[in-house]
Amino acid sequence: MSGDHGYRKPDRRLFQLALDGMAVAAENALYVGNDMYRDIYGAREAGLTTVMFDSDQGEKIYRDCRPDYTITDFRELLEILGVPWP
Numbered sequence: 001m002s003g004d005h006g007y008r009k010p011d012r013r014l015f016q017l018a019l020d021g022m023a024v025a026a027e028n029a030l031y032v033g034n035d036m037y038r039d040i041y042g043a044r045e046a047g048l049t050t051v052m053f054d055s056d057q058g059e060k061i062y063r064d065c066r067p068d069y070t071i072t073d074f075r076e077l078l079e080i081l082g083v084p085w086p
Contacts, residue, residue, distance in 0.1 A: 008038075009038040009039065009042045010037060010038050010039075010042025010043075011042065012042060012045045012046040014042070015031070015042055015043055015045075015046035015048060016046055019046070019048075026046055026047035026048050027047060029048045029049065030048065030049045030050075030051060030080070030081070031048040031049070031050050031051065032050075032051040032053055032071075032074075032077065033051075033052065033058070034052070034053045034055050034057050034058035035057075035058030035059050036058070036059050036060055036061055036062040036065055036067075037059050037062040037065070038058075038059075039058070040052055040062070040065055040067045041062050041063075041065045044065065044067075049068045049069075050067040050068050050069070051067060051068065051069045051070070051071055051077065052067035052070045052071070053071055053072075053074070054070055054071065054072050055072075
C-alpha cells in the first residue's frame, strides 16, 4: 500500500519497492493497470513493460504516454506472455 511508504503512484519508488520485494528486475516484469498516469506512466518510468487494461475506470490519456500493450480482456495477457490458450 502506497500510504505505508510515504509516496504514491506514479512515484517510481513504489514500483521499485514491489520489484525489490519480489527480487525481480524491471525488465522481467509486466505491469497491468487501468490508469494512464498512475499506472502506465509510473510503471514505464520504473522500466517495466506496461499493459493498459481498457475499462470504464481510470484516466485514458496522459501527455504522450503510451502503454506497450492495450487489452480489454485479461485472457489477452496469455497471448502477450506467449502462453497458449484455447
